[in-house]
Amino acid sequence: MANISREQLLHVARLARLELREEELERLEAQLNDILTAVGKVSELDLSDVPPTSHPLAVVNVWGADEPRPSLPVDDALTNAPQREGAYFRVPPGGSS
């Protein structure tokens, strides 16, 4: 199960929106295989009857009061933007996913 091919590696990198350079791909291929072999140890246990834990506290349905509060002013929200135009974030066009 833990032998990730170059093709899979590129597929995962695309899913993760990472443009990896060739030397990174080479290093990652070996490291990821080692890591996935180590973490694959979890499959040794038969846990078909055990429920999963997604969160350590039994907290459900946390509601807040439905009252308006001041929110971040537009200028504050945009102040860290790499590029802005008026009240908007500016991004380059195109690129299909």
Added chain:
Amino acid sequence: MIDTLRLTAEEAARLLREREVSGAELFAAYRQAIDERDPELHCYLHVCEDEGGEGVPIAIKDVIGTRGIPTTAGSRILEGYVPVYDATVVARCKAHGLKILGKTNTDEFAMGSSTENSAYGPTRNPWDPERVPGGSGGGSAAAVAAGLAPWALGSDTGGSIKQPAALCGNVGLRPTYGTVSRYGVVAFASSLDQVGPVARNVRDCAYLYSIIAGRDLCDSTTVELPAPVALPEGDDLKGLRVGVPREFNEHEAIEPGVRDAVQRAIELCRGLGAEVGECSLPHAVEYGMPCYYLIAPAEASSNLARYDGVRFGYRSGRGGNRLEMYERTRDEGFGDEPKRRIMVGTYALSAGYYDAFYGQAQKVRTVLAREHAEVFERFDVLVSPTSPTVAFALGARTANPLAMYLSDLLTIPSCLAGLPGLNVPCGLSEGLPVGLQLIGPQFSENTLFWVGRALELAIGFDPVPARLAG
């Protein structure tokens, strides 16, 4: 003359209250210590100016957002990012009059066990500058150990408060999941992340916890504390049941000097009146590490999706269309460890692998929580080493990610179970601090403070690094 190497926060507060020193004098003393020692140690990524006030100074780990003060999480992708609001924990510190000294170094996005993954260079251990301070909160732990702050805030996902506290000889609490707000804190793995205090002794640690803990409407995972924080007073352990889990105390990775110091602390528990017994958590250590290194990267791959060069942080200058801009920004902005974890996490969550990796890890997590609950029917606290080794040499584990991951072998299981843990220094091995880990059931912080304080008094550990002691 203020001796920042020995001054506790409690004593500093008393000096301020009785007007023996002014807030300006106190802040200046820490700034002077920082100017003297931080060029060598590199605990701080950003140092603040005194903005007035009569409070005790504090250092803040750089994954915690501070209004108007750069917050980088140790990453190039957040270089130049200046938050427009305070994290709730910072707002609470300020409301209490605490004054921010600066932002402390961390492994990038708190991913690491040595602070060597910081994009801004490693922090050095004040006990031996050729060694690491632990991580990811090495900056906070080293700053407290070197007298560059009386106390600090850290964050802990799998050991990032407790392990550096162990390696630097200070007291660090990873609180029960849900007791401290993460609002405004850079997210790593949200089902595990907790903010907590680092201090020079247990009372300071408890006091800082009392300032930051409690429900926050901005973080829906937080709850009210079932009982107020009690500053520990007692010096005996009568009536306490101490469990010594075999798997945590007999693991082959534990150095002999670490084992000896921890054994002496366990004997002290008996001497102070506690009942001590052996117990077993058969899966916790063996399966904790693989479980953690699936769940944490999976959640990280989702949390780190927000760094896309659009709303804040770095954007690649290489141009391209929008998709290429995302991919280039992330390739240039993230360092090796976040990339590894994003890749592992994305793979573990992807179609065809989800059940075998992420789903199975979530079930292992249930097993570990049940194992802990079972031993807590017979014991009030569990004791073990915090770190299997003392501080290791810079560079010793950087070439092999799996060797680095093993640094957190003994801190990870309780994090997965959502339990609080306290590191208390329990002696030296090869001239370097050894940390004792105390684990309790959920919301047992007051018990941990009691036990930690009684042991601290009995052990008499001097938290000042020998090479800095005048």
